Structures are given as C-alpha cells and as structure tokens.
Amino acid sequence: xxxxxxxxxxxxRDRSSLQVADIxxxxxxxxxxxxxxxxxxxxxxxxxxxxxxxxxxxGHLDECPDCGWSRPSYNSxxxxxxxxxxxxxxxxxxxxxxxxxxxxxxFHVVFTLPKGLRALAQANQELVYDLLFEAASASLLELxxxxxxxxxxxxxxxxLHTWTREQLYHPHLHCVVTGGAxxxxxxxxxxxxxxxxFPVRVLGQIFRGKFMDALVRAHAAGKLDLTGSAxxxxxxxxxxxxxxxxxxxxxxxxxKRPFGGPEHVFKYLGRYTHRVGISNQRLVSHDDHGVxxxxxxxxxVTLHPHEFLRRFLLHVLPPHFVKxxxxxxxxxxxxxxxxxxxxxxxxxxxxxxxxxxxxERVADDFQALFLAFxxxxxxxxxxxxxxxxxxxxxxHARPTAHDxx
Numbered sequence: 001x002x003x004x005x006x007x008x009x010x011x012x013r014d015r016s017s018l019q020v021a022d023i024x025x026x027x028x029x030x031x032x033x034x035x036x037x038x039x040x041x042x043x044x045x046x047x048x049x050x051x052x053x054x055x056x057x058x059g060h061l062d063e064c065p066d067c068g069w070s071r072p073s074y075n076s077x078x079x080x081x082x083x084x085x086x087x088x089x090x091x092x093x094x095x096x097x098x099x100x101x102x103x104x105x106x107f108h109v110v111f112t113l114p115k116g117l118r119a120l121a122q123a124n125q126e127l128v129y130d131l132l133f134e135a136a137s138a139s140l141l142e143l144x145x146x147x148x149x150x151x152x153x154x155x156x157x158x159x160l161h162t163w164t165r166e167q168l169y170h171p172h173l174h175c176v177v178t179g180g181a182x183x184x185x186x187x188x189x190x191x192x193x194x195x196x197x198f199p200v201r202v203l204g205q206i207f208r209g210k211f212m213d214a215l216v217r218a219h220a221a222g223k224l225d226l227t228g229s230a231x232x233x234x235x236x237x238x239x240x241x242x243x244x245x246x247x248x249x250x251x252x253x254x255x256k257r258p259f260g261g262p263e264h265v266f267k268y269l270g271r272y273t274h275r276v277g278i279s280n281q282r283l284v285s286h287d288d289h290g291v292x293x294x295x296x297x298x299x300x301v302t303l304h305p306h307e308f309l310r311r312f313l314l315h316v317l318p319p320h321f322v323k324x325x326x327x328x329x330x331x332x333x334x335x336x337x338x339x340x341x342x343x344x345x346x347x348x349x350x351x352x353x354x355x356x357x358x359x360e361r362v363a364d365d366f367q368a369l370f371l372a373f374x375x376x377x378x379x380x381x382x383x384x385x386x387x388x389x390x391x392x393x394x395x396h397a398r399p400t401a402h403d404x405x
Contacts, residue, residue, distance in 0.1 A: 152181030
C-alpha cells in the first residue's frame with residue numbers, strides 16, 4: 001500500500017470539515033464486500049459512525065425568536081470509537097478525576113508489547129490486553145513497595161492505546177504514576193525524587209517476567225486462540241521459539257515526568273483516555289483513490305480508503321472492554337480509606353496555601369460542559385446573542401451508501 005507523503009489532491013474535500021464518518025459512508029459498503037471476515041461488532045461500530053449526527057438518530061432544532069435564526073442539531077452515536085463523540089465524555093471524565101488528584105508530582109510511564117506478540121494479541125485481544133494491564137500495574141506496585149525506591153503504596157491510572165500515528169497495530173499502555181507513596185502503618189507520605197521514579201531496565205525486566213509467566217500459563221491451559229493472525233503459533237515448536245525469543249528480548253518501558261503541577265495530571269491524561277485511532281482534525285483530504293492524514297508535524301500519509309478502514313478497525317476494542325483502569329491508591333477498593341489518608345498527608349506537607357487541592361467541578365449539564373470545553377454558549381443565538389429555544393426533531397431513517405448491519 002502506498003505510504004508516499006503527498007499534498008492534498010485537487011478537488012478533494014477540505015480538511016476543515018472532513019470527518020471519519022464521511023469516509024465510512026462513502027467506502028464501508030465496498031470495504032465490507034471485499035472483507036467479509038469483519039466481525040459483527042466491527043460492523044456495528046461502522047454503522048454507528050455512519051449514522052452519527054444525522055437525521056437517522058433524531059435531534060433538535062435551535063431557533064432564535066428575536067432574529068429568526070435556526071439550526072438543526074442531530075444526536076451523536078455515543079460509540080467510544082467515534083472520533084466525533086469523545087470531547088464531552090472526556091470533559092466529564094476529567095472533571096470526575098480531578099476530584100481525586102493528589103497534590104504531588106507525577107510520572108508518565110509507557111509499557112509497550114514487543115513486535116513479536118502483535119499477531120497473538122490481534123487474535124486474543126481481550127486476554128492479551130488484560131495481561132498487559134495486570135503485568136504493568138503489578139510491576140509498578142512491586143517497585144513502589146520496594147524500600148530501595150519509595151517503600152509504599154503508589155497510585156496508578158492506566159489507559160490502553162493500540163495504534164501508531166500511521167494507524168498500525170501497536171498495543172501499549174500509558175500510565176500516570178504518583179511521585180510518592182503511602183507507607184504502611186504508621187501512615188506517612190514518602191516522596192519520590194522529582195527526576196527519578198524507577199530504573200526502566202529493571203521495570204522492563206519485571207514487566208516481561210510477569211507478562212510471560214501469565215502468557216505461558218494461559219497457553220498451557222488452552223486459553224489462547226491460535227487461529228487467524230496467530231495460526232502459525234498452533235505449532236508447538238514455533239510457540240516455543242517465540243517464547244524463547246520474547247524472554248531474551250528487551251521490553252521497552254519509557255518513563256518521564258510530563259506535568260507542570262498536580263492540576264495538569266488528569267488534563268494531560270485526558271488527552272489519552274478518550275482518544276481513538278485517528279481524530280477528525282488529522283484528516284487532510286479524501287477522494288475515491290485515497291485518504292490523506294497527518295502523522296507527525298508536517299508529515300502526511302495517503303492510504304487507499306479500504307486500507308484506511310482496515311487499519312481503523314484494528315483498534316476497535318472488544319465489547320465492554322475497560323480501557324481505563326486504576327490501581328494502588330487509585331483502586332476503587334482504596335479510595336474510601338488509603339486515598340483519603342494519602343490526600344490529607346500530602347495536602348498538609350506539599351500544598352501551597354494559594355493552590356486548591358482540586359478546581360471547582362464543572363457541571364454535568366451538556367450545555368455547561370460544552371461552554372467550559374469550547375467557550376460556545378449553546379443557549380445563545382450566534383447571530384444576535386438572544387436566548388435560543390429548542391424543539392425536538394423526530395428520528396427517521398434515510399438512505400445510506402452502505403448497510404453495516
């Protein structure tokens with residue numbers, strides 16, 4: 001497939017209004033005909049994106065009685081893979097998490113699965129992703145308890161991503177880790193150095209050991225699906241060779257301190273929690289021959305529309321899979337006790353008198369969230385500034401270019 005960096009094609013749709021939904025509506029029918037193995041769940045995702053913010057889902061009509069301005073607004077699909085439906089959910093998540101931020105420095109740690117595991121991960125997404133969460137979080141908590149480093153219970157929030165900027169399959173975990181820990185009784189807060197958390201080579205070795213131990217046990221118990229992309233590993237000798245190679249490969253763990261202060265922690269992480277494989281803002285142009293999108297900086301890539309959709313579907317998560325998880329001080333079982341104690345201890349020791357522990361929570365009302373997130377007041381007429389009235393629009397089906405049901 002051609003990955004040549006190109007300029008937008010003449011006559012292609014302008015990137016200021018181009019959306020992934022436009023590409024789905026135009027090419028899903030042909031793509032699904034050429035790829036009959038697409039799962040029912042992936043088909044439902046395409047169908048939801050195609051219907052998003054169209055009359056098929058209903059909506060409302062905003063009208064200004066003062067100047068006569070009116071505008072229809074159609075409902076969103078609310079699918080977590082839809083690039084058009086994440087902003088308000090992201091704002092709600094950030095507002096909720098800001099109530100639990102600890103006023104201490106934090107680190108950003110990224111755990112990446114080796115390339116040799118990608119075929120197996122594609123065929124066993126839920127199992128492999130669960131192992132990734134479990135191995136990474138257990139590795140962080142183990143080193144957090146080690147008195148050579150911190151010596152207590154740290155807080156971890158982890159978010160799964162599966163893509164590169166080119167939309168290739170690349171499972172990895174973004175973690176925010178507190179720069180300190182709550183000691184065992186007697187309780188006290190132990191600060192980690194501001195420029196060092198754990199040695200990444202040691203962290204990578206522990207991560208590799210925990211993941212591989214669980215993977216080998218899953219294989220011995222017959223829990224791995226060795227069909228499709230992992231069919232070659234059904235041969236016992238090949239699986240044994242892969243296991244030996246993975247045990248001798250260095251597993252990449254990256255750590256840095258990305259935050260200017262505790263108030264930035266979940267705003268920063270919010271960029272990752274509700275991100276999908278590609279945002280509408282990265283799309284440059286689209287026609288029947290290719291989809292052009294930005295990768296890094298001014299670099300762009302053009303893919304055939306079918307290849308674009310194939311890569312997009314690589315990152316559809318299993319149904320009901322939880323992609324954001326909390327451990328240690330942030331684990332649900334610790335919020336009522338350990339987190340409260342840690343919060344009080346850190347606030348007493350670290351919080352400047354002019355900085356609140358958490359900002360005032362943004363209201364959960366749709367219009368208030370939209371105003372806070374975009375600065376646009378949906379209750380006011382954009383033409384004259386007068387109050388806007390709203391009446392519902394009935395949902396009705398309309399012909400589409402494809403049927404993904």
